[in-house]
Amino acid sequence: MVKTHKIPVSVLVVIYASDQQVLLLERADHPGYWQSVTGSCDPGENLRQTAVREVREETGLDAEKYTLTDWNLQFEFEIFEEWRHRYAPGVTRNTEHVFGLELPQPFPVTLEPREHLNFQWLPCGEAEKKVFSWTNAAALEKLPGIVKVV
Template identity: 60%
Template sequence: MRHLSHSQLRIVPYKIPESVLVVIYTPELDVLLLERADRPGFWQSVTGSKDSIEEALSYTAQREVMEETGIDTTLHTLTDWQISNLYEIYPVWRHRYAPGVTQNKEHVFGLCVPRDTSVTLAPREHLRFEWLPIKEAADRCFSASNAEAILQLNQRAAQ
């Protein structure tokens, strides 16, 4: 995989409607959830859009995990689950996208980390975090695709 520096990337003025969802979990299958700073009470896994058209999805996942949690994915196993979801962008966030863009394509990744992994939140993005059992984590997510990904952990961990 070729990594491009920020100076080599073509930055666009609007968010790119292609993103990653990274389910971070422990070998014991506890799931890390983050509470959004811009929407208290909305809990989710790490998510984020590509910064440029050229940015590789695996790099987007690595970058977003580092920015939102301080976790270095190169020290753990980041796995592309080969799942993508097409969903309607919530109206409250559509202003971030080019006019007329209403759907986002989300690519799902998993990241297994030891339970004692340190988490450092980006304060502008998240208020707090919790490690939760699978069912409780899925129930707390505001996003249906995030909940579905979490519910796949038992099957994915057995592979």
């Protein structure tokens, strides 16, 4: 089997309900680390396709049934040392593109157990404080300006 390296371009998908509750997932490889849906692009995929695939893989939700929006927001960050082996030699930085997926209300999700241990819905401000990634916190900070509470 040929080892393929991850592409250093990824998506972060903030899944939220119209009342601004946010879905967070607990990483299986780091219990206690909470995040939104994330994932790297596969070869030949555009960013939207990656977002739809990652949402389906990590939550069981069909992003195409709801409002998936490209927030036209991106972050570049240094890849954690422990995960660099997944990338080509010398690759140390990743560009992450932010999407939002609005659901009418919080739903239970079906987790991919190799990736996530648990999920929870939290008010946006609490979610922003709970995520481990600065890019995830920065994206959540934008949510109140993107969606108005109904």
